[in-house]
Amino acid sequence: MAKVKDVNLSQKLSSELQSQIWYGDICPGEKLPSQRVLAERYSLSRATVREAVQDLELKGIIETYHGGGSLCRNLLESHFSMPSESIGDNFEFQVQVMEMRAALEGEAAYYAALRASDEQLDRIGQEYEAMQARSSGNTTLAKAKADLRFHTMIAEASHHLLVISFSQIFYNRYFNAIYGVLDRTLKKFGRYPDGISAQHTQIYQALINRNAELARKVATEHIDYTRRQLEAS
Structure with a gap:
């Protein structure tokens, strides 16, 4: 009877962890809490926790590394086979990337404004302040990376698994195209576009005010503005 009970407990824990992954509480690429932490958090034996983790691994939801813990997999990645090389500097493709962004x-x-935890908003605020402080004097590459880090944090705060998963793949695979957009613009105008910093402020303020419709509007307009700068170049 005790063995049946343990199996039921491990299944319940597996389901609970799956729910946290589906709702973006544990993001793709993020480590699961250690088995020791899970055992303490849910008042379970280490053996029960180990069974739950093994169940997630067998389902292909996580990957476990010896001595390195368990990582949540990006379940979209194996289905994403579009090319990533040799097109990053193509103007027409850069426009498409900006339209998708x-x-x-x-x-x-939108979803981050609705669902982000206070802690996530605090971290986004810290990144926003750091990005504002770094806005002058940095290389084009550093600016592109800082911009994407800010937007990646917003995606991860959306608690929307598809948005998080696709954002991670999209930003990683097409970073060269995103960097190329900024590089083209800087070469044309000789400076970082004037409106970008103010737009980051609008996005951040909409998030902390939890105004989802405004957050969607200003975030979309931010990328459309950058795309127009690209097309003008």
Whole structure:
């Protein structure tokens, strides 16, 4: 009877962890809490926790590394086979990337305004302040990375698994195209576009005010503005 009870407990824990993954409480690429922490948190034996973790691994939801813990997998990655090389500097493709970013980041900001925890908003605020302080004097590459880090944090605060998963893949695979957009613009105008900093402020304020519709609007307009700068170059 005790063995049946342990199996039921491990299944319940597996289901609980799956729910946290589906709702973006544990993001793709993020480590699960250690088995010791899970055992203490849920008042379970280490053996029961180990069975739950093994169940998640067998289902392909996580990957476990010896001595390195368990990582939540990005379940979209194996289905994403679009090319990533040799097209990053293509103007027409850069425009498409910006069009996709406008839709993606609008939705990410919308759900982040609704669902982000206070702790996540605090971290986004810290990144926003750091990004504002770094806005002058940095290389184009550093600015592109800082911009994406800010938007990635917003996506991860959306608690929307598809938005998080696709954002991670999209930003990683097409970073060269995103960097190329900023590089083209800087070469044309000789400076960082004037409106970008103010737009980051609008996005951040909409998030902390939990105004989802405004967050979607200003995040979308932010990318559309950058796309127009690209097309003007």
